[in-house]
Amino acid sequence: MIKSFQPPQRVLMGPGPSDVSPRVLEAMSRPTIGHLDPEFIRMMDELKALLKQTFLTENELTMPVSAPGSAGMEACFVNLVEPGDKVIVCQNGVFGGRMKENVERFGGEVVLVSDEWGTPVSVDKVKAAFETHPDTKILAFVHAETSTGVRSDAKSLCAIAKEYDALTIVDAVTSLGGSELRMDEWGIDAIYSGSQKCLSCPPGISPVSFSEKAVEKVQSRESRTPSWFLDKKLVMGYWGGDGKRAYHHTAPVNSLYALHESLVILQEEGLENSWARHAKHHEALKAGLEAMGISFLVEEAYRLPQLNSVMIPEGVDDAAVRSALLSNFGLEIGAGLGALAGKVWRIGLMGAACNRRNVTLCLSALESTLA
Numbered sequence: 001m002i003k004s005f006q007p008p009q010r011v012l013m014g015p016g017p018s019d020v021s022p023r024v025l026e027a028m029s030r031p032t033i034g035h036l037d038p039e040f041i042r043m044m045d046e047l048k049a050l051l052k053q054t055f056l057t058e059n060e061l062t063m064p065v066s067a068p069g070s071a072g073m074e075a076c077f078v079n080l081v082e083p084g085d086k087v088i089v090c091q092n093g094v095f096g097g098r099m100k101e102n103v104e105r106f107g108g109e110v111v112l113v114s115d116e117w118g119t120p121v122s123v124d125k126v127k128a129a130f131e132t133h134p135d136t137k138i139l140a141f142v143h144a145e146t147s148t149g150v151r152s153d154a155k156s157l158c159a160i161a162k163e164y165d166a167l168t169i170v171d172a173v174t175s176l177g178g179s180e181l182r183m184d185e186w187g188i189d190a191i192y193s194g195s196q197k198c199l200s201c202p203p204g205i206s207p208v209s210f211s212e213k214a215v216e217k218v219q220s221r222e223s224r225t226p227s228w229f230l231d232k233k234l235v236m237g238y239w240g241g242d243g244k245r246a247y248h249h250t251a252p253v254n255s256l257y258a259l260h261e262s263l264v265i266l267q268e269e270g271l272e273n274s275w276a277r278h279a280k281h282h283e284a285l286k287a288g289l290e291a292m293g294i295s296f297l298v299e300e301a302y303r304l305p306q307l308n309s310v311m312i313p314e315g316v317d318d319a320a321v322r323s324a325l326l327s328n329f330g331l332e333i334g335a336g337l338g339a340l341a342g343k344v345w346r347i348g349l350m351g352a353a354c355n356r357r358n359v360t361l362c363l364s365a366l367e368s369t370l371a
């Protein structure tokens with residue numbers, strides 16, 4: 001007989017998922033009701049309002065995609081890229097590479113702007129790319145590169161795209177809730193995030209938002225959107241503004257209760273207070289790590305407070321340390337990804353996991369493991 005699965009208690013300080021607060025887990029265990037039940041529909045309206053507050057947008061098309069961040073990414077590209085469209089894709093880590101692949105798969109023509117891993121997207125290179133390719137339809141970049149811990153200057157990048165009347169697609173999987181992000185003020189046209197990082201929800205939901213200009217592009221496509229599930233024209237029948245809520249797919253009812261609760265918690269704290277909390281605990285972690293002689297991959301001005309990439313000290317066995325932290329302290333930190341595998345650890349301070357107790361635990365556990 002296979003028994004019920006009982007996961008161990010962990011403290012999640014990796015690149016996500018992050019610790020889920022007990023309030024969110026409790027919300028998730030409430031009775032499942034129909035996804036067209038009037039009470040559920042009322043909850044959906046609140047969820048949309050909460051997501052708008054969190055993205056800082058008035059966009060009507062703001063909704064959770066019923067699948068992880070990668071589906072949010074795909075929802076943006078599959079709806080907005082048409083065959084032959086020129087798209088400037090910025091790559092300074094793993095997730096920019098996935099954007100490139102999305103554009104290629106949907107028939108777009110990629111103009112790649114590459115930057116070193118651990119550095120932000122170069123605003124100057126993007127300007128130069130637009131000068132060479134003024135007919136570019138879309139600029140796509142990752143705001144918070146989880147593979148490196150770098151924040152790029154979303155505001156300046158979007159301003160360049162506007163000069164050329166291009167749409168912008170922004171990956172905010174790791175930034176939403178953890179550091180400054182202003183969708184409307186910065187002129188972002190399409191954005192996607194994930195439930196499992198600074199929103200501290202279980203993984204599996206991807207909030208997205210499309211500006212009016214992005215919706216116009218979706219409505220005026222010449223070719224049929226090459227995905228049924230992610231076609232915004234179809235999903236809008238369920239999540240759209242006309243309030244009709246026609247069946248599209250069976251919504252992940254309890255996961256949406258969880259997202260609702262996590263956004264209520266964020267609203268109670270205040271979005272800007274949450275950004276400030278992430279910055280504050282990052283400073284404490286940084287001071288402790290530097291005192292131990294551990295240095296950061298990223299220059300201070302571009303560091304993400306919620307994702308700290310630190311250099312693995314010379315002669316230290318990466319996997320042995322992470323496994324000792326897990327078995328002796330129940331503490332998960334992340335390994336390096338792609339080109340940074342074996343070179344860095346990624347220490348997350350995301351959402352509910354971003355607190356003083358976790359900073360202290362991480363510093364003392366690392367110190368005693370490295371001793």
Ligand code: PLP
Binds near residue numbers: 071142147171
């Ligand atoms: N984009 C970024 C920047 C991410 O960090 C991640 C996940 O870590 C994703 C996209 C993909 O999200 P998911 O793993 O939820 O599909």
